[in-house]
Amino acid sequence: xxxxxxxxxxxxxxxxxxxxxxxxxxxxxxxxxxxxxxxxxxxxxxxxxxxxxxxxxxxxxxxxxxxxxxxxxxxxxxxxxxxxxxxxxxxxxxxxxxxxxxxxxxxxxxxxxxxxxxxxxxxxxxxxxxxxxxxxxxxxxxx
Numbered sequence: 001x002x003x004x005x006x007x008x009x010x011x012x013x014x015x016x017x018x019x020x021x022x023x024x025x026x027x028x029x030x031x032x033x034x035x036x037x038x039x040x041x042x043x044x045x046x047x048x049x050x051x052x053x054x055x056x057x058x059x060x061x062x063x064x065x066x067x068x069x070x071x072x073x074x075x076x077x078x079x080x081x082x083x084x085x086x087x088x089x090x091x092x093x094x095x096x097x098x099x100x101x102x103x104x105x106x107x108x109x110x111x112x113x114x115x116x117x118x119x120x121x122x123x124x125x126x127x128x129x130x131x132x133x134x135x136x137x138x139x140x141x142x143x
Contacts, residue, residue, distance in 0.1 A: 001069065003064075003065055003068045003069065004073055005064060005078055005081050006065040008081065009084065009085070010061055012081075012085045013061065016053065016057075016085065017054070020050040021050060023046050023050075023092070024043065024046045027040060027042060028043065031043065041098070042096065046096070048095065052091065052092075053088055053091075053092070056088070056111055059115070060115055060118065063118035063119065064077070064080075066122055066125075067118055067121045067122055070122070070125035071125055080117060080118065083113075083114055084110075084111065084114045086107075086110065087107045087110035087111045088107065088111065089107070090103040090106055091104055091107025091108055092107075
């Protein structure tokens with residue numbers, strides 16, 4: 001079964017991941033820092049933003065795939081995918097500054113809202129009475 005929302009989101013996540021990596025690489029090259037952050041606070045924040053993305057994206061992608069398999073491709077799932085990408089771009093932009101920023105907070109909060117919504121949708125799909133799995137056929141029914 002084709003999962004258009006999950007596939008689109010996975011592609012978008014791949015591009016965000018590459019963008020986050022290049023943000024780190026540019027600083028590494030200019031500072032000639034091969035390993036770690038070299039004491040560069042901006043590089044440390046960008047590395048942490050990249051790591052934060054890799055902590056959230058896999059679980060969210062799994063939830064998207066399972067929910068899409070169970071419920072199909074409703075509009076709200078497309079909206080949630082767009083919200084997740086917006087959140088995952090806002091968060092690292094907000095981490096560039098030395099002080100707390102609205103972009104970082106909104107990015108984190110929106111990520112959590114999408115993840116919680118997907119978790120609720122997954123539980124709904126798993127335990128909804130209208131989506132009950134039929135019992136396997138018995139041997140007597142086959143004879």
